[in-house]
Amino acid sequence: MTNSNGTLSTAEKVNKSLQKRYRAEKRFRAYGISAIAFGLLCLVVLFTDIISKGHSAFFQTYVKLDITFDPTEMGVDDPTDANQLATADYDSLIRNALKEQFPEASGRRDRRALYAVVSNGAAFTLREQLKENPQLLNQTVPMWMLADDDIDTYVKHRDDAQGDTFAGRISEKQMGWVDTLIDNNQVESRFNTTFFTSGDSREPEQAGILGALVGSLLTLVVTILLSFPIGVAAAVYLEEYAPQNKFTDFIEVNINNLAAVPSIIFGLLGLAIFIGFFEMQRSLPLVGGLVLTLMTLPTIIISSRAAIKAVPPSVRDAALGLGASKMQMVLHHVLPLAMPGMLTGAIIGFAQALGETAPLLMIGMVAFVVDIPGAITDPATALPVQIFLWSDSPERAFVERTSAAIMVLLAFLISMNTLAIWLRRRLERRW
Amino acid sequence: MQVVNTPIQENEKLNAKSDKVAREKPKTDPINGSHANVGETVGKPFAKHPKMTMRNVDVFYGDKQAIYDVSLDIGKHEVVAMIGPSGCGKSTFLRCLNRMNDTIDICKVKGEIKLEELDVYHPKQDVVPLRARVGMVFQKPNPFPKSIYDNVAYGPRIHGLFERKTDLDEIVENSLRRASLWEEVKDRLHSPGTGLSGGQQQRLCIARTIAVSPEVILMDEPCSALDPIATAKIEELIAELSKKFTIAIVTHSMQQAARVSHRTAYFHMGKLVEVNDTKRVFTNPQHKLTEAYITGRFG
Ligand SMILES: Nc1ncnc2c1ncn2[C@@H]1O[C@H](COP(=O)(O)OP(=O)(O)OP(=O)(O)O)[C@@H](O)[C@H]1O
Numbered sequence: 001m002t003n004s005n006g007t008l009s010t011a012e013k014v015n016k017s018l019q020k021r022y023r024a025e026k027r028f029r030a031y032g033i034s035a036i037a038f039g040l041l042c043l044v045v046l047f048t049d050i051i052s053k054g055h056s057a058f059f060q061t062y063v064k065l066d067i068t069f070d071p072t073e074m075g076v077d078d079p080t081d082a083n084q085l086a087t088a089d090y091d092s093l094i095r096n097a098l099k100e101q102f103p104e105a106s107g108r109r110d111r112r113a114l115y116a117v118v119s120n121g122a123a124f125t126l127r128e129q130l131k132e133n134p135q136l137l138n139q140t141v142p143m144w145m146l147a148d149d150d151i152d153t154y155v156k157h158r159d160d161a162q163g164d165t166f167a168g169r170i171s172e173k174q175m176g177w178v179d180t181l182i183d184n185n186q187v188e189s190r191f192n193t194t195f196f197t198s199g200d201s202r203e204p205e206q207a208g209i210l211g212a213l214v215g216s217l218l219t220l221v222v223t224i225l226l227s228f229p230i231g232v233a234a235a236v237y238l239e240e241y242a243p244q245n246k247f248t249d250f251i252e253v254n255i256n257n258l259a260a261v262p263s264i265i266f267g268l269l270g271l272a273i274f275i276g277f278f279e280m281q282r283s284l285p286l287v288g289g290l291v292l293t294l295m296t297l298p299t300i301i302i303s304s305r306a307a308i309k310a311v312p313p314s315v316r317d318a319a320l321g322l323g324a325s326k327m328q329m330v331l332h333h334v335l336p337l338a339m340p341g342m343l344t345g346a347i348i349g350f351a352q353a354l355g356e357t358a359p360l361l362m363i364g365m366v367a368f369v370v371d372i373p374g375a376i377t378d379p380a381t382a383l384p385v386q387i388f389l390w391s392d393s394p395e396r397a398f399v400e401r402t403s404a405a406i407m408v409l410l411a412f413l414i415s416m417n418t419l420a421i422w423l424r425r426r427l428e429r430r431w
Numbered sequence: 432m433q434v435v436n437t438p439i440q441e442n443e444k445l446n447a448k449s450d451k452v453a454r455e456k457p458k459t460d461p462i463n464g465s466h467a468n469v470g471e472t473v474g475k476p477f478a479k480h481p482k483m484t485m486r487n488v489d490v491f492y493g494d495k496q497a498i499y500d501v502s503l504d505i506g507k508h509e510v511v512a513m514i515g516p517s518g519c520g521k522s523t524f525l526r527c528l529n530r531m532n533d534t535i536d537i538c539k540v541k542g543e544i545k546l547e548e549l550d551v552y553h554p555k556q557d558v559v560p561l562r563a564r565v566g567m568v569f570q571k572p573n574p575f576p577k578s579i580y581d582n583v584a585y586g587p588r589i590h591g592l593f594e595r596k597t598d599l600d601e602i603v604e605n606s607l608r609r610a611s612l613w614e615e616v617k618d619r620l621h622s623p624g625t626g627l628s629g630g631q632q633q634r635l636c637i638a639r640t641i642a643v644s645p646e647v648i649l650m651d652e653p654c655s656a657l658d659p660i661a662t663a664k665i666e667e668l669i670a671e672l673s674k675k676f677t678i679a680i681v682t683h684s685m686q687q688a689a690r691v692s693h694r695t696a697y698f699h700m701g702k703l704v705e706v707n708d709t710k711r712v713f714t715n716p717q718h719k720l721t722e723a724y725i726t727g728r729f730g
């Protein structure tokens with residue numbers, strides 16, 4: 001419909017532009033959806049890659065051998081002497097069992113190759129067994145023993161099309177022996193408990209993640225205990241008490257800059273201050289926690305300040321108007337209302353700290369630590385550093401363990417975030 | 432509405448002199464008049480039994496002066512309304528009385544403000560006991576995001592006004608009753624105060640204020656966010672409260688000022704232009720600026 005003078009009425013103009021607006025709206029939404037789809041795709045690729053590489057690390061090959069606990073062979077003349085039993089030669093028992101089953105391995109080299117089928121950690125298993133059941137002495141019993149990592153890799157990938165690509169690490173003869181063992185049902189794949197119960201090791205089949213996990217946990221505890229209270233206190237002071245002047249402006253600029261400083265600089269700082277000046281030991285979760293505290297503080301301060309700023313001024317007025325002191329106002333009203341926001345920021349900081357490698361390298365948490373740390377003053381390494389170390393190892397079995405360690409790190413992160421979100425919900429419900 | 436007449440009649444004599452002095456002053460164009468032309472306060476700024484006395488109060492925000500040389504008394508159990516165009520400094524002046532201006536860094540107050548014998552701005556004066564004696568109700572209802580009970584109980588709790596839980600229950604009930612909110616909320620004392628309607632929230636804020644038993648209540652446009660029915664309720668409440676408390680109220684509604692107050696103070700560009708018995712201000716303003724404002728010529 002047109003007006004008398006032939007131009008479109010306003011309603012018609014609006015209708016016309018409406019079509020255009022709808023299209024723009026659709027396009028706008030499509031951008032958002034494609035952004036999310038891209039993110040999800042990356043996530044799926046990442047997860048499939050890690051899981052497909054790492055899932056096999058959760059299983060470990062075991063070999064069954066008939067072990068004869070022969071005291072003379074072990075060098076034990078008094079079976080009641082616990083000390084003798086502890087230092088006895090269990091390796092020879094395994095060697096004998098292997099020799100018996102595969103008498104064709106005669107040369108020195110062949111023998112060496114044959115003995116390498118079983119992990120050198122298997123002797124410890126035998127010792128533990130005998131300690132628990134002393135009546136095993138002089139008996140012949142079938143025992144399941146940890147296979148060597150190369151054998152493990154071979155067994156896992158024997159049926160793959162690309163199986164022969166890994167064969168380089170083990171000889172034709174070894175393959176033959178393993179195939180015989182498999183045919184005799186002497187090979188079994190079991191859940192890899194070692195991976196979750198032991199610390200690092202040079203031997204992949206004996207290497208576990210627990211040491212790094214505990215190290216990370218201890219480091220994180222130190223970080224949380226220090227950075228959250230300090231960060232919140234700093235934020236409260238800056239927001240509620242500090243006068244607006246050049247000095248506080250200067251502090252603000254510095255905090256914002258610190259948040260953008262590369263983490264390795266904090267590592268250097270920690271090295272200089274905590275290890276250089278205060279002469280603390282290297283590789284300690286305590287020092288790691290201190291360094292990560294320095295690193296996360298700016299993040300926590302900035303997010304806490306934002307959360308405190310977001311508390312409506314009317315609530316402050318209400319509290320002050322009733323005669324609450326400033327501290328009461330902060331403790332009773334501002335902090336509870338700002339807590340969910342502060343937690344959100346803190347979680348981001350802690351998640352960053354958990355995944356941080358570079359500063360920990362600087363303070364020596366990259367050391368090879370076998371023992372599980374029991375305190376923040378025991379040498380330790382951390383999950384991301386462990387991943388870094390394993391990814392650098394030549395053994396094929398460490399490749400899958402690297403991916404498995406990444407999975408453990410991700411699981412740690414996810415459970416930490418879940419906990420934090422749950423906590424935030426609980427706090428929010430108290431309006 | 433009940434009006435307690437005594438303090439006002441007593442003020443009459445006291446203010447007679449300043450009344451005359453002011454009237455003799457020559458006035459220039461009231462509407463475009465600069466600060467210098469407003470001159471001294473006309474009317475009756477003083478009270479016989481003052482609860483609060485303000486003398487030569489200047490307030491600055493940084494370099495900018497917001498209040499110029501204001502002297503005013505608020506008598507015991509009196510309701511003083513403050514009116515004036517937006518930005519004339521009513522809130523600023525009101526917030527001086529319980530030092531809420533302290534929260535603004537750049538705000539400086541000069542002159543003398545006394546609550547009976549207490550020097551409000553004495554450097555050693557702590558704001559906590561002061562604000563326990565001079566309570567405040569804000570323009571926007573601002574209940575704490577806590578339960579109704581906790582809202583009212585907050586003041587008594589921080590000031591330690593009770594010994595047993597039953598005493599606190601009693602304080603809460605009495606305060607809510609006096610704010611005429613008890614009947615509406617007695618069954619849901621433990622549901623959030625923010626879940627009430629705007630008018631109920633404002634009455635909750637009043638209850639919260641009177642739970643501390645202050646002597647003076649400052650109200651900054653307490654009804655501006657409310658509908659006429661809620662407003663009427665609060666106005667009734669003010670009349671009732673004035674039996675026990677001294678009240679200073681800022682309002683944009685001249686009808687409201689006329690209904691609730693004993694005296695009305697007219698502010699203009701940071702100066703107190705005229706103070707007088709409310710009836711007189713609205714029927715027979717003495718200053719041209721006041722007249723112009725109440726007849727709606729500007730504001
Ligand atoms: N925090 C502040 N910083 C700087 N100037 C301020 C501040 N608060 C108020 N002012 C200024 O002081 C003057 C008086 O403000 P005030 O809020 O007291 O006015 P009002 O009479 O309450 O106005 P309204 O009726 O709109 O509430 C205004 O010019 C205002 O710009």
Ligand SMILES: [Mg+2]
Nearest residue numbers: 521522523651
């Ligand atoms: Mg105001």
